Amino acid sequence: xxxxxxxxxxxxxxxxVGMPSSIETFEWLQAAIRRKYPEQLFQFxxxxxxxxxxxxxxxxxxxxxxxEELFYPVVLVNDCxxxxxxxxxxxxxxxxxxxx
Numbered sequence: 001x002x003x004x005x006x007x008x009x010x011x012x013x014x015x016x017v018g019m020p021s022s023i024e025t026f027e028w029l030q031a032a033i034r035r036k037y038p039e040q041l042f043q044f045x046x047x048x049x050x051x052x053x054x055x056x057x058x059x060x061x062x063x064x065x066x067x068e069e070l071f072y073p074v075v076l077v078n079d080c081x082x083x084x085x086x087x088x089x090x091x092x093x094x095x096x097x098x099x100x
Contacts, residue, residue: 002099003043004029004092007065008073009050019086022046022073029075032089033096040100 006029008022020028026046033042049066053059065074071085077095 001041001043002096003045003076003078004033005045005047005076005079006073007047007049007062007076009048022048025073025075025087029087029089029092033092036093037096037100 006022006026008026010021010023012019012021023046026044030044047053047058047062049062049072053062061076064070065072073085073087074081075083075087075092077092078099080095082091082095
């Protein structure tokens with residue numbers, strides 16, 4: 001199963017004003033991926049970078065987003081970063097194809 005993770009925050013990052021929120025991007029990605037791959041199962045997860053995580057791996061990556069000042073939302077496909085800020089579907093699809 002391919003895992004799609006979106007790390008974001010309720011507040012839009014300063015460099016991303018005018019773009020969709022992290023949650024909107026997460027919902028948009030879910031819909032687009034499910035339309036393109038209707039027979040494929042995916043694990044979708046949204047992680048708020050400013051909330052404490054019960055999973056160490058998620059907490060460390062969320063802290064990395066903050067520390068390295070990555071543009072959020074940060075989109076990962078099986079732990080590989082495929083987009084920051086305003087992710088491109090083409091890049092997400094290219095990475096997904098590697099696992100199908």
